[in-house]
Amino acid sequence: MSIDTFNEPVIDRADVLAAVRKRARWTIAVPLLILAYLTYTWFAFGVPDLLSRAQPDRALILATDSVAYKVHVTKLLRRDILEVAIEGERRATYGDEDLPEWVTVDGTNSVIDLGEGYIVDIAGKVMQFTVPDYGVIKVTATNSGVTTELPPGDVPDWVSDNPKKFDARPTLDRRVQVTRTKIEVHNYFGGWENFWFPFGSPVYGMSFGEVVAAVFSDVRIDPDQSNASLILHEFWENPDWQHGAVFIALLETIMMAVLGTLTAAAFGLPLAFLAARNFTPSMILRFSTRRLFDFLRGIDMLIWSLIFIRAFGLGPLTGALAIAFTDTGSLGKLFSEALENIDNKQVEGVRATGATQLQRYRYGVIPQILPVFVSQVLYYLESNTRSATVIGALGAGGIGLMLVETMKTSRDWENTSYIIILTIVVVIAMDQASGWLRRKLIQGK
Template sequence: MAIDTLDHGFDRAEVFARIRRRTIFTIAAPVMILAYLVYTWFAFDISGILERAQPERAAILATDSVAYKVHVTKDIRRGGLEVAIEGERTATYDNANAPDWVKIDGDNAVVDLGEGYIVDIAGKTMKFTVPGYGVITATATKKGVETQLPPGDVPDWIKDDPRKFDARPTIDRRVQVTKTKIEVHNYFGGWENFWFAFNSPLHGKSFGDLVSLAMSDQRIDPDRSNLSLIVHEFLSNPDWQHGEVFTALFETVMMAVLGTLTAALVGLPLAFIAARNFTPSFVLRFGVRRLFDFLRGIDMLIWSLIFIRAFGLGPLTGALAIAFTDTGTLGKLFSEALENIDNKQVEGVRATGASQIQRYRYGVIPQILPVFVSQVLYYLESNTRSATVIGALGAGGIGLMLVETMRTSRDWENTSYIIILTILVVIVMDQMSSWLRRKLIEGK
């Protein structure tokens, strides 16, 4: 009798059926993923987004975040020529002490942008010499701007409009002409006036000069020591606002710490009520568990908006938003940890005649301490980042300052500064969390 079976008693048809099902699944899964990606491409209008993208503007903003520009400006209406860092009145050079790449002759100037790029400003006319292209002439008139370009096709880096002429042959060189002014931008790497303001008596001094000044008995300001003056001039820098930034960072960290600790201290007692092996009442357990769902079901940002309307702007709203959200999350995690403890350790403590509180202290807490510490420290680190986002909505801290610097395109170096400081704070919090975890859990 012939039986269609394999040597080990398996039905050959069943084996082939399994292979076909697995083959179909192997093919169907990538096809479904591909179909989903195609759907999202059209649903989210990816093609339109790519068409509207402005990568050149992103490159400009990236450049502004790591470099600064010096403006050479000729005011055609009132006359006069000005050289200023970022175009600021408070950071304007004296024409007699202008940078060596700017040669000023009355209301006229010759600006050497390097590598053969020369701008000659004479009266209402600007001549821009571009290596490999030629000389561009732009003259301001009562109606707008008249330009003369070298013969041939107009390159993409030139925007020749009757109302405004704009040429940017490289990312770090730019000239603009309107009927009211002629402006030249020259970019330099670094952050301008980072340590001290342009008009500060300490501006331009080297680190060695500052050390010598701090140790000197001859005071620059009779009312304070030189060391105190150095610290004051640094923190009160009006361009970078170091003092305000450090205060905002401290507020952000305090929001995260206060919110997380409040959530942990409130969530742990509620976790005992929500745990099945500690609270026999189903109604009580059900109510507390639904409370956890309610608290963590509303996003932290929504809580912050609610508290802003209730208590106004300030760090307290951010701390409350973190506390409410994390009370639900940590409470649920703690209750699950309590339900998974080993009752033998609790029974052993009970056998010694310990009271209910002592049984919790010596039989329960040591078992959930690793989970408690790990989760609290993790959420403390995570909430440091979340506090930045909450602060951007109005809760204060470094997030609010970050949004303020992003409102204008001229402050992207300040934006980079704040982002870098925020990342450093998160790194420090992560290292401190790791150290505390080792000390409290591993005993190292």
């Protein structure tokens, strides 16, 4: 028998079984602990109550409103007049000579063809709604409310009938409402209404080809200005979509992000030298600078924004300052760590040439931290473009404030979708631009 045989460790079977049992207990205990934590948070955060109060039908309606618009056919019973308008707006009301083809008017009475067999007949104070596979619903407006006559059988879920108001929505894109003061019919259409030009504009209803032809035509639509100027003005000053105001708000948001990030980088880099161990021998100075970084980044950007709003009032400056303060702490910490990890041999090589201290920093230190500096600054610039939207919603201005204003109405959700899409496009553009700059500055491509 060889000597190695006597040196082999003796494996105790009991120890192996104990180790296996211990690992098995942890394997079972960890998932159980996670499950218990998730169960606790489920009830602690009130998720069951939140789900019970959820309104998926309303969410579906709002989602529909974000990609579609509706035309209102309204009969005002007290004044005995009939109006047909886009989204019920006074400035988007059709005249008697240009009514939609699906609306037939006889004085103040009308017949409305909602398609697929859905017909609404309004005569005086009586509304008859023909619904395929259900029958005819007759609703009469009275001095005290409404009286309803439904086909025999169970009342469908899409009918809401009470003595004060009748509401029927058999499909998502058709709706009828009757009260003692008015009869209203909603007909939905896909797309965004009046997106390019406002209702009643000289170029409203023109096709793309007609608009292009008008730009190069010598015949002026408005004698006081060229067709190109008119078309640009009608688009830019569109009162419904406010393209000009939206693009200016986007520019303010980008300016907030750029100014705040560059200010943070400009202050963070010099302060990083004071916080780096290999550049600042004074422990008191290093400790103070690092605590300053902790203080600046420890307070959230939103809190800084609220502080500056109280101090300086509303405006993009408050957003830029909030970004600058928070990111000075974050970038300063990152830059100081990068400085502590540089290769001193390169610095010593520059010193051997007789270079001054400033030259040693320029040629021995900066080239080593430049990739970290550029990549981090550009990353924070991308992130701050999104953050500037949230800060703007608190009152700092920009696109965030416009987004909150459109959401408060709970009506024009297509405007909300428009602003969200533009914000996403800007973030994507900033991401692509920062990637291009990173490749140019770091890789030289």
